[in-house]
Amino acid sequence: MGRFIRALEPAGILGLALVTLLILVGLFGPSLLTVDPLATNPAATLQAPSAAHLFGTDNLGRDTLAGIVAGARTALLVGFLSVAFALVLGLAIGATAGYYGGALDAVLDRVIQLFIIIPRLFLAMTLVSLFGTSIWTVIVTIGLVSWPQVARLTRAEFKTLRRAEYVEATIAAGATTLRVILRHLIPNTLPTLIANASLLMSAAILLEAGLAFFGLSDPSRVSWGSMLSNAQQFLLVSFWMPLFPGLALSITGLGLNLLGDSLTRALSPKLRRSVRRSTKHLKPALRRP
Numbered sequence: 001m002g003r004f005i006r007a008l009e010p011a012g013i014l015g016l017a018l019v020t021l022l023i024l025v026g027l028f029g030p031s032l033l034t035v036d037p038l039a040t041n042p043a044a045t046l047q048a049p050s051a052a053h054l055f056g057t058d059n060l061g062r063d064t065l066a067g068i069v070a071g072a073r074t075a076l077l078v079g080f081l082s083v084a085f086a087l088v089l090g091l092a093i094g095a096t097a098g099y100y101g102g103a104l105d106a107v108l109d110r111v112i113q114l115f116i117i118i119p120r121l122f123l124a125m126t127l128v129s130l131f132g133t134s135i136w137t138v139i140v141t142i143g144l145v146s147w148p149q150v151a152r153l154t155r156a157e158f159k160t161l162r163r164a165e166y167v168e169a170t171i172a173a174g175a176t177t178l179r180v181i182l183r184h185l186i187p188n189t190l191p192t193l194i195a196n197a198s199l200l201m202s203a204a205i206l207l208e209a210g211l212a213f214f215g216l217s218d219p220s221r222v223s224w225g226s227m228l229s230n231a232q233q234f235l236l237v238s239f240w241m242p243l244f245p246g247l248a249l250s251i252t253g254l255g256l257n258l259l260g261d262s263l264t265r266a267l268s269p270k271l272r273r274s275v276r277r278s279t280k281h282l283k284p285a286l287r288r289p
Contacts, residue, residue, distance in 0.1 A: 012262020018255025019198075026076035029069035037066035037222045046238050056240035058230060064240060068248050070222035075252060078139055078208045079201040085143030086200060087193060090150025095181060095189075097151070098158025109155070115148040120203075121210050128216045135218040138211060142204045153196055157189040191267035198260030202253045209249055224249050 008016060030037075041061030049056045055064035097108035115123075127141045161167055162185070170180055211217055212225030224245040231241035 008259075008262045008266055011258045012266065015198075015255045015258025015260075015262060018251055019259055022072055022076060022252050022255065025069055026072040030073055033066050033069055035063045035066040037062060037070040038220075039063075046234065048238075049240055055244045056238065058227075058238070058241050059234055064227075064244055067222050067227050068224070068244055071224040071227065071245065071248065072252075074135070074221050074223050075205045075208065077135070078142060079205045081139045082142035082146060082204045082208075083197055083200045085140065086146035086150050086204075087197060089143065090147035090152075091154050091186070091189075091193065093147070094151035094154025095158055095185070098155040099162055099177070099181060099185065101159070101162075105155070105159075108151075112148045112151050112155070115145070116152070118145075120145045120207060124207055124211060125214065125216055128211055133211075133216050133218055135221055138208060138217060142207050145207070146200055146204060149200065150193065150196070153192055154189055157192055158185055161185050161188055192264075195260055195263035195267050198256050198263060202256035202260070205252055205256075206249065 039062065041057070044053070044057050044061040045059055047053055047057040047061075053063050053065065055068060057063055058067075093108055093112070097105045097112075123145050124141050127144065128137060131137050131141070167180060167184055170184060175183075208217070209223060209225030209228070212223035213229045215226075215229065217223045217226055227245040228242055228249075231238070231245070234241050
């Protein structure tokens with residue numbers, strides 16, 4: 001863990017701290033607060049931040065701090081699971097296209113490009129409108145609109161690594177396609193995907209907030225986007241209503257992007273060293289007649 005932190009730049013360490021804060025708040029915050037974020041209180045509507053309500057209350061008397069904490073759990077759940085789904089799907093499609101090439105690669109590349117050019121928010125809104133606004137529908141929807149970025153990266157990495165000498169030597173030595181992909185190609189692609197996952201998670205959280213802003217979210221769960229949507233008509237009289245969910249979204253996005261950028265720079269040299277080690281290990285196979 002210490003070696004990992006030392007490999008990050010100062011901006012990356014700040015990003016890691018912010019992401020860690022999100023995880024801690026999302027996992028443990030709702031259990032520590034005794035206030036129900038969905039409970040209304042007509043006697044405490046639009047109250048400014050105070051000792052009783054640190055972040056104030058909204059037009060229905062709901063505690064804003066409790067909403068921020070509950071929204072962190074929603075953001076964490078949607079961000080993590082949707083990105084995991086996108087990584088699995090994108091890795092499978094990108095690996096298939098990049099490894100086999102030819103007509104299959106051309107067809108899959110067109111499919112990837114088609115999904116990329118469609119605005120993600122528009123596509124996500126369409127799918128959620130058709131299939132419902134449950135949290136699981138939102139997670140799958142965001143995963144479905146996020147996989148093309150993973151597939152494009154994986155395809156590019158596989159096309160490059162597929163032509164590497166150590167991969168050709170492995171194939172010449174009689175290794176199966178599955179072994180080549182699992183043992184050599186995927187491990188050397190993972191650093192790129194790991195770094196990109198942080199950026200994808202930031203985009204996924206913002207996309208979920210966008211869906212919630214337009215009323216396309218699970219009504220049984222608190223979302224920072226729905227809090228911002230509810231605050232629109234109270235901007236001039238209750239500044240705290242949009243301020244705190246907006247800050248939560250901004251800080252989360254900043255942390256994930258700083259971490260992702262730093263991981264990209266930190267893991268790239270490790271990827272090159274990994275490729276060199278694999279090449280060195282298989283050089284004897286290259287000299288076989």
